[in-house]
Amino acid sequence: MTYDLWYWDGIPGRGEFVRLALEAGGIRYRDRARESEEALMADLGRERERPPFAPPYLVAGDLVIGQTANILLFLGERHGLAPEDQAGRLWVNQLQLTIMDLVAEAHDVHHPVAVERYYEDQKGPALLRARSFREHRMPKFLGWFERVLEWQGRWLAGGGRWSYADLSLFQVVEGLRFAFPRRMATLEPKLGRVVALHEAVASLNALREYLSSDRRLPFGDGIFRHYPELDGD
Amino acid sequence: MTYDLWYWDGIPGRGEFVRLALEAGGIRYRDRARESEEALMADLGRERERPPFAPPYLVAGDLVIGQTANILLFLGERHGLAPEDQAGRLWVNQLQLTIMDLVAEAHDVHHPVAVERYYEDQKGPALLRARSFREHRMPKFLGWFERVLEWQGRWLAGGGRWSYADLSLFQVVEGLRFAFPRRMATLEPKLGRVVALHEAVASLNALREYLSSDRRLPFGDGIFRHYPELDGD
Structure with missing residues (x-):
């Protein structure tokens, strides 16, 4: 099909x-x-x-x-993009839901008060939300994934094979590097396992062709946006 | 167990x-x-x-x-709190995830810029977010559930039996009535099916004792909060 x-x-x-x-x-x-x-x-x-x-x-x-x-x-x-047993399936779903929470918060950094209005109309609140996101939320989320990998090994659900949650975490790292390059440069030295997972996904045979194709879209004005004034060390 | x-x-x-x-x-x-x-x-x-x-x-x-x-x-x-077939199971999960999105937005109305700070420190942005939530997001979410019930009947997953998503939508209606009583009074006349579902859940035999017990907590300063200045017709 x-x-x-x-x-x-x-x-x-x-x-x-x-x-x-x-x-x-x-x-x-x-x-x-x-x-x-x-x-x-x-x-x-x-x-x-x-x-x-x-x-x-x-x-x-x-x-x-x-x-x-x-x-x-x-x-x-x-x-078969996740473990087949119930515990593994629920775990990967839990990881994915946590990633989606982080994605929603990354979006709300530039749209903290009204999704239907322009960023320029909510820049003041966005500066405040960006600060909270950089200082509190990014370390909390990314630190949690780092701890998970300390237990699990190379992939989030262990077992020597990637799951769809690993692909999503790769995309989150890509997005955060695009939107918050300075902040990520500060945080990444403490996120060795998350960074290694990102590299491992980027070099999967099954993805290499896709990632350099025009099917792969640039971030642009989507969920992850680069406004230099919202970034910081 | x-x-x-x-x-x-x-x-x-x-x-x-x-x-x-x-x-x-x-x-x-x-x-x-x-x-x-x-x-x-x-x-x-x-x-x-x-x-x-x-x-x-x-x-x-x-x-x-x-x-x-x-x-x-x-x-x-x-x-057995959801249909057993794959299509029904995924549908109830989809409903639940949409409810959780609405819940996260209801929270962010009073905490639009920093979850770790007090409401009083972000009241200005909260007034803006509340307006967007009342005018755009509440009708969009609740209208979608109303349309779903037009197709499904009494319960969100049809089939003559409640699922866990119905219980959650009941809780959302409770929360929105608590936090935005004026806005809900305006919207509810167009949400006959959602209101009926709320009543149907409230009168489930299995819940009636619970809902009047002290195991059931009042909203207080949680996700759904009543600040009159954030409400409006």
Whole structure:
């Protein structure tokens, strides 16, 4: 079966976490909204018994699956991108949900008061939120992943094989380096295992071609944004 | 097996979504942090191979399960609090993740720039965020649940039986009524199905005793807070 992935064109956003799993898993898919933006608006307008709240969503035959972590849970089970035992499956889901919390907070740094308005209209609060994110939230989240890897080894779910959560953590490191290069330069010396995981994902055979292709989108004005005034040591 | 639920004492918070599922499912549990606050700090400090990032977490024998939606996924499968087929299971997880997004946004209304600081230190940005939340986010989320119920019937996953997502939506309505009574009074006439679901959950036999017991905590200074200046028609 060829899956249909639906996500806003032009930014990697939350769609990228799904795309990385599809690419690394060698799973066939069509990136539908990149073929035509109107197609996404039309598809979102369709009457569905179980409608997605927002992109990304994945159409797999009769199944329409929304919410990034939920799509990954499905792909993980179906295509062996996570451990098969219950404990391992729940653990990878827990890791992914924690990553999604971090992603939401990274977004809210530049949109702390109104998602529907421009960054320039909320720059004052953004400066405050960025400071809290850099000083408190980044060390807390990244430090937790570092501790997890102390226990687990090279990959977040141990066992000598990557899971979809490893791919997502790779993407988070990419995004944070793009958005907060100075802060990451300060933090990374204490995050040796997270940095090593990032490198290990970047050099996976199954991803190397994808990462240098034009299917891989630059960050641009998406969830991770680089505003120098929001960065700091 | 008796589960151990760990969550901060004194507020319902995210722990309440788990508690409602345990209570409605007639599942035996100990509310560990309500027995002793020091016990929670000690338990959080334990070295664990798969540590939770934050409360709530559920200890089920050898399993330590973090992230609210993940705990509910586990309880749903184990205790029949969600459909058993894959499509239904993923749908309820998707509903729950959307509820958790709404809960995170409801929290950020009063803490838009720094979770570690007092509301009083971020009241200006909070007024802006509250306006966006009331005008854009509340109608968008609640309207989506209303549309879902138009298709599904009385319960979010159809099929004549409540799932854990229904219990969570009940709690969200409770929380929003507490935090934004004026706004909810304006919105509710257009949310007949959501309001009916709230009433249906409140009158479940399995919950009635719980909801009037002292195990059920008042909202207080938790995720849902009532600051009159953040409310509005």
